Amino acid sequence: MPDLKQTPLFNLHHELGAKMTAFAGYAMPVQYAGGIIREHLHCRDRAGLFDISHMGQCRIWGEKAAEALEKLTPGGIVDLAMGAQKYTVLTNPAGGVIDDIIVTRIDRGLSLIVNAGCKDKDYAYLTQQLPDDCVLQTCPELALLALQGPEAAVVMGRFSAEAEALDFMRTCRTRINGIDCWVSRSGYTGEDGFEISVHQTDAETIARLLLAEPSVEPIGLGARDTLRLEAGLCLYGHELSDTISPLQAGLKWLFKKGHAGFPGADNILSEFAAGLPQVRAGLLVDAKIPVREGCAVTDDEGRQVGIVTSGGYSPSLRRPVAMALIQPSYAGIGTPLLASVRGKPIAVTVTRLPFVPHRYHRS
Template identity: 60%
Template sequence: MHVQQQLVIRIFLYFHYRSWEHFNVMLKETPLYQFHLDLGGKMTVFAGYRLPVQYRHGIIHEHLHCRTHAGFFDISHMGQCLISGDEAAGELERLTPSDIAGLKSGQQKYTVLTNDEGGIIDDIIITRIASGFIVIVNAACKEKDFHYLASRLSAHCHFVELTDQALFALQGPASAAIIRKFSAHTADLPFMTAHETELGGIKCTISRSGYTGEDGFEISVPNKNAVALADLLLAEPGVTAIGLGARDTLRLEAGLCLYGHELNETVTPVEAGLHWLIKKGCSDFPGADKINRQSQQGPERIRVGLSVDGKQPVREGSAIVNSDNDAIGHVTSGGFAPSLGKPVAMAMLDRNYSTLDTRLYAKVRERQVAVTVTRLPFIPHHYHR
C-alpha cells in the first residue's frame, strides 16, 4: 500500500504543478538550484522557477519526517520586499483588512491584499522591523503584487524588492532545538515574531513562523550565503531536505489556504474562513463594504474540510453534490494525507451544507465518492505560543 500511496501522490503532483511554463526557456532558479540537484532532487517547474518536488526518499517520507523531526525547505521563489517611510504603516493598513499600524517592531501579521470587490489579490506576511515593513508574497503573484503595492503606495513610502535575499524554512518539532545550537534567543521567539541574528556567523532575519502546521522558522539570508546556511542546517542530525510535494501535503493536512486554490480574486477572506484576520471596525480598505457585510450576515459560501470515505482521492475542481445530485460546491484542494493514512480535501460549499458531519458526495469521473464535512485543521497545529 505504501507504494500505491506514493504513486497516488506523484500523479496528483504531476497535474498539480505542470504548467505551460515548462516550455519557457527563461525559467528562474533559486541560489540552491545546483544544491538541490546534488541532493538528488527531482525538479519540476512552479511559478516560473525550477524547484524540487521531492528528493530520493519520496514525498511520504519527507512529509512524515517533518511531522516528527525537522524539514528544510527552499522557498526562495517567494517574493520579499521592504516598504519604509513615515506613512508606511497607515498606507499598508489601507490595503489590507488587518491591524498593521498596531504591529510593534519584530511582530508579524498574516493578512491579505483585497480588491475593490472584496476578492483576495494575494495572502501575505507583513513583518515590522526597525527600518520599515518586510512583506513576503506568493511566487505566482510576485509581479502582480509588487506592481500593485508600488502603484498604490504614495511618494511618502519607499518600495524596494529584495532580489538579493534567499528564503528558507526549517519546520518540525525538532526545529527549535536545532536553532538553539546557533542562537538561543531565536529559539525563544514567540510565534509570529522575528528578529535579526546570526546562525553560524551568517547574518539573517528569522521569524517563528511557517506553513506546515508545525513549529518552525523562516529565514531570510543574502543569496551569497544561501548555500553555506543550507549546508549548516542540513548537517544537523534530524534535518532533511523537503520538496514542493510534501510542502503541499503538509499545508493541506494543516488546513491552510493556497493561493490559486482556496484563495483568488473572486473569494473574500470571510468565504475563505479567514474572518479572524479582519480588524474590527476597519472600513477603509478595498472591498470593505462587502467583506464587513459578510462578516455580519454570513457568506453564501464558505471553505470547509472534507473527510473522504475509502481510498479514492478527490481532486481540485471535483463537484460536490447533495443526496439529490444538486451541485452545492467544488473541491479546492484534495489528496492523500500521509499523517492520517487517508484522503482529505478542502472545498468551497454553499453555507447551508457546511454544518459539521453533513454527508455529501464528490464527483470523481463517473463515480460519486462519499465525503463528510469535518473540522479544520485535519491535524492539530503545533505553533509555539
C-alpha cells in the same frame, strides 16, 4: 528547464538527488529520493528544510508605512509591535484577494513576504497604491529557507539562542555561523519552525549547515503541499483568489473591528449581514480515491453544493482529505456529501479544520 529561474540552492538540489519541477516560473524540487510521504512524515516527526527562495521579499520604507498598508488590508498592521508579524491579505475593489502576505514591523518600515506567482502583480499594485512618502524596495538578492518540525527549535538553538527564544510570529536579526540573517518563528506546515531570510550568496552555506544536523532532511514542494493541506492552510489560487473573499475562505479573524477603509470593504462587510454564498470546509474522504481540485461536491440528490479547492492523500491520517468551498447550509460538521471523481460519486464527510492540530510555539 532552460526558461525557468533558479534559486540559489539549484545546484544543491541536484546534488541531493531532487526531482525538479516548474513552479511559478522557477525550477523547484518537488521531492527527493525518499519520496513525498517519507518527507512529510519526517517533517511531522523531526525536522525538514525547505527552499522557499522563489517567494518574493520586499520592504516598504517610510514613517507611515504601517498606516499606508493598513488601508490596503483588513487591518491590524498599525498595531504590530516591532519585530512582530501578521498574516493578512491584499484585497481588490470587488472584495476578492490579490494575494495573501506576511507582514513584519521593522525599524523605519515594514518587511513583506508575498507569493511567488503573485510577486510581480503585488509589486506593481503596491507601487501604484502607496503614497509618495512610502518607498517600495524589492529584494531579489535575498533567499528564504524554512526549517520546520518538532525538532526545529532544538536545531536552531545550536546556532542562535535569540532565534530559539522567539514566540510564534515574532522575528529577530541574528547570526548563524557568523552569517547575518533575519529569522522568524513561522511557517506553512502547521508545525513549530522558522523561516530564515539570508543573502543569496550565503544561502547554500546555511542550508548545508542545517542539513548536516542528524534530524534535518531536505523537503520538496510535494510534501510542503500535503503538510499545509493537513494544517488547513489556504493556498492562493485555490482557497483564495481574486473572486474569493477572505470571509468565504474562513479568515474572519483577519479583520480589525471598526476598520472599513480598505478596497472591497463594502462588499466584504456586507457578507457579514447578508450571509456568505460559500464557506471553506474540510472533507474526510470515505474511500481510497483522492478527491482533487475542481471536483464537484453534491448532496445525495445530485445537486451541486460546492467545489473542491485542494485535495490529496494525508500521510498523517493515512486517508484522502480535501478542502472545499460549500454552501453554508451544507457545511455543518458531520454533514455527509458526495464528491464527483471522473463521474463517480465518492462519499465525503464535512469535518473541522485543521485535519492535524497546529503545534505553533506560544509561550
